[in-house]
Amino acid sequence: xxxxxxxxxxxxxxxxxxxxxxxxxxxxxxxxxxxxxxxxxxxxxxxxxxxxxxxxxxxxxxxxxxxxxxxxxxxxxxxxxxxxxxxxxxxxxxxxxxxxxxxxxxxxxxxxxxxxxxxxxxxxxxxxxxxxxxxxxxxxxxxxxxxxxxxxxxxxxxxxxxxxxxxxxxxxxxxxxxxxxxxxxxxxxxxxxxxxxxxxxxxxxxxxxxxxxxxxxxxxxxxxxxxxxxxxxxxxxxxxxxxxxxxxxxxxxxxxxxxxxxxxxxxxxxxxxxxxxxxxxxxxxxxxxxxxxxxxxxxxxxxxxxxxxxxxxxxxxxxxxxxxxxxxxxxxxxxxxxxxxxxxxxxxxxxxxxxxxxxxxxxxxxxxxxxxxxxxxxxxxxxxxxxxxxxxxxxxxxxxxxxxxxxxxxxxxxxxxxxxxxxxxxxxxxxxxxxxxx
Numbered sequence: 001x002x003x004x005x006x007x008x009x010x011x012x013x014x015x016x017x018x019x020x021x022x023x024x025x026x027x028x029x030x031x032x033x034x035x036x037x038x039x040x041x042x043x044x045x046x047x048x049x050x051x052x053x054x055x056x057x058x059x060x061x062x063x064x065x066x067x068x069x070x071x072x073x074x075x076x077x078x079x080x081x082x083x084x085x086x087x088x089x090x091x092x093x094x095x096x097x098x099x100x101x102x103x104x105x106x107x108x109x110x111x112x113x114x115x116x117x118x119x120x121x122x123x124x125x126x127x128x129x130x131x132x133x134x135x136x137x138x139x140x141x142x143x144x145x146x147x148x149x150x151x152x153x154x155x156x157x158x159x160x161x162x163x164x165x166x167x168x169x170x171x172x173x174x175x176x177x178x179x180x181x182x183x184x185x186x187x188x189x190x191x192x193x194x195x196x197x198x199x200x201x202x203x204x205x206x207x208x209x210x211x212x213x214x215x216x217x218x219x220x221x222x223x224x225x226x227x228x229x230x231x232x233x234x235x236x237x238x239x240x241x242x243x244x245x246x247x248x249x250x251x252x253x254x255x256x257x258x259x260x261x262x263x264x265x266x267x268x269x270x271x272x273x274x275x276x277x278x279x280x281x282x283x284x285x286x287x288x289x290x291x292x293x294x295x296x297x298x299x300x301x302x303x304x305x306x307x308x309x310x311x312x313x314x315x316x317x318x319x320x321x322x323x324x325x326x327x328x329x330x331x332x333x334x335x336x337x338x339x340x341x342x343x344x345x346x347x348x349x350x351x352x353x354x355x356x357x358x359x360x361x362x363x364x365x366x367x368x369x370x371x372x373x374x375x376x377x378x379x380x381x382x383x384x385x386x387x388x389x390x391x392x393x394x395x396x397x398x399x400x401x402x403x404x405x406x407x408x409x410x411x412x413x414x415x416x417x418x419x420x421x422x423x424x425x426x427x428x429x430x431x432x433x434x435x436x437x438x
Contacts, residue, residue, distance in 0.1 A: 014064045019056035020078035022063075024048050025071035028055060029064040034385045038103020041391070042384040045071060050099075057096050111389040117365060118388075128189065131156045135185040135217060142221060146258035150214070156189075157213030161196060161206065184220060187304060192216040194300035198337060201344040202296070214261070215268025216297050222251025222269070234311040245281045248273055267291035272298050275332040295334045299325070299341050302333070318349040319409035347373050353410045353423060354378060361410060363423035365392060372396040374406060381419050 008031045010016060022028065029043040037058065039051075043066075046052050055063070065074055138152040195216040199209050223231055226247055230240050252270035255261050271294035274280035276287055280298075290298075306321035316324060322342055330338060346367040348354055355361050362378035369375070375395035382391055393404060412420065 008062075010064055011066075013066050013068060015067065017063050017065045017074050018077060019052075019060070019063065021065075021074035021076070022046060022052040022055055023072065023075055024052065026052075026074050027066050027069035029066070030055070030058075031060065031062065031064060032058075035107070035389070038100045038107070041382055045069060054096060054099060107389060110392060113392055114388055114390050127160070131160065131189055132185045135188055139184055139188075139221070139224065142224070142254065146254070147260060150218075150255075150258050150260055153217045154210075154214055157192065157210055157217060160192060161209045161213055184223065187308070188217045188220065190304045190308070191219060191297060191300045194303060194341075195296050197344050198296050198299060198341045201340045202337060208264070211262050211264045212268070212293050212296060215265035215293050216300065218251070218255055218261075218265065219269050219272045219297050219301060220247065220251065221254055222247035222249070225250050232310050234309065234314070245273070248282045264291065264293040268293040268297045270294070272301055274298065276334055277331045279332060290334075295337055299333050299337060302329070303341075313413075315412070317409050317411050318345070318352045319347070319354075320411070322347075322349065346376060348376050348406055348409060350376070351424065353412060353415055353419075354406045355408050355410055356380075357405045357407050361415070361419065361423075362393070369396050376406075378406070379423060381423055383418065383422060387422055387425070 011029070014029065017026075017028070024046050027043070027045050030037055030039065032042075034042055038054070046055070067073065134152050134156050138149040138156075141152075142149040192213050195212050196209055199212045204212065226243060230236060230243055233240060236244055248270050252266055255266055255269050268291075270282070271280075271285065271290055274283065274285045274290045274294060275298070276290065276295070278284050278286040303321055303325060306316045306324055307318060309315055322345055325333065325338065326342060346364075348364045348368070350364050350367060352364045353361060354364060356378065360380055360382075362380045364376045365379045366377040372395070377392055377394050377396075380391040380393060385391055395404060395406065415423075
């Protein structure tokens with residue numbers, strides 16, 4: 001694989017150096033394809049003499065250095081000497097070859113891990129597409145044939161519940177980073193999936209989870225009677241807000257006429273906007289007077305609305321949404337369920353863009369183990385690395401003093417299109433994979 005044209009010419013701020021100038025602390029960029037060397041990155045600061053020797057052994061005609069990234073400046077250029085390969089003894093050559101082989105094997109392992117992750121994402125994508133079509137069809141047919149619509153919705157809920165319960169260590173989270181025209185089905189699926197995750201964390205039995213899923217899918221069915229201009233208005237006046245709030249009762253009435261929904265399903269539709277502190281609607285219920293299914297759906301619904309609001313400019317990152325629920329809105333939700341939801345999602349939920357302590361950015365691709373809640377697996381943004389072989393760092397395995405940690409979550413709006421295309425290529429499914437906490 002030939003190097004890209006920009007790999008063999010200096011980039012902004014770079015100078016040309018050779019192997020004789022290398023030492024620990026010097027920044028170096030290798031002008032060869034990522035797959036042809038054993039190092040984690042093409043561009044990095046040399047950590048030790050061993051790395052300097054390995055780079056020298058590559059016998060590259062030129063190297064590049066960005067002095068502003070150096071901890072120490074490169075050594076003075078030395079006169080040309082015999083090729084390093086000719087100077088090394090047989091044992092040292094064998095040792096360096098073994099180091100190179102181990103590094104390349106590690107890259108192959110990362111590729112395998114990424115392929116497994118991609119397969120899981122493909123399964124999630126297929127499920128999402130099929131479920132979206134089914135829910136869209138059910139909603140369109142609800143007024144004319146509510147019984148058949150509910151059968152379709154029940155099937156989606158049953159299949160989704162079965163998928164979650166069949167894989168106790170992971171959950172497919174289908175929360176879309178939705179466009180304005182994605183409509184009811186995408187939101188309904190997100191709320192259903194989050195409700196099931198929370199219900200599973202609360203150890204609800206399978207039958208209750210299926211009922212919960214149906215109620216979550218139908219929670220906004222009453223909005224079909226409200227003008228889109230009101231639904232999409234993030235600054236409704238008093239009259240418009242009164243109309244908006246009718247969707248809870250209207251939805252309950254429509255669903256009740258179908259005659260086949262259980263009480264928890266109907267409760268989720270009617271009371272999903274009630275708040276634990278009595279500030280919700282339609283009946284301003286307080287605390288445990290709010291049925292359990294509605295309390296679960298309320299948390300899931302609010303979370304998705306924070307991440308995917310009507311006004312996209314107000315969208316929060318997954319971490320910001322969790323922080324908002326926990327620090328600003330905690331009194332509005334069940335004090336037993338909300339901690340379970342935070343636990344299920346993680347401090348840095350999958351799909352979050354984060355900045356690491358070494359300055360790099362990445363996307364959380366798998367949640368942290370229970371004992372290390374701040375240490376998930378992170379895929380690093382490294383445009384020189386093919387995405388199918390993306391670098392994934394397991395922060396929970398970092399134990400030395402120089403261990404990389406997450407410094408802070410980042411907002412999607414603040415990142416470039418190139419970064420997001422690399423880190424979240426399926427941005428229509430913002431939350432793609434999650435390992436469930438135990």
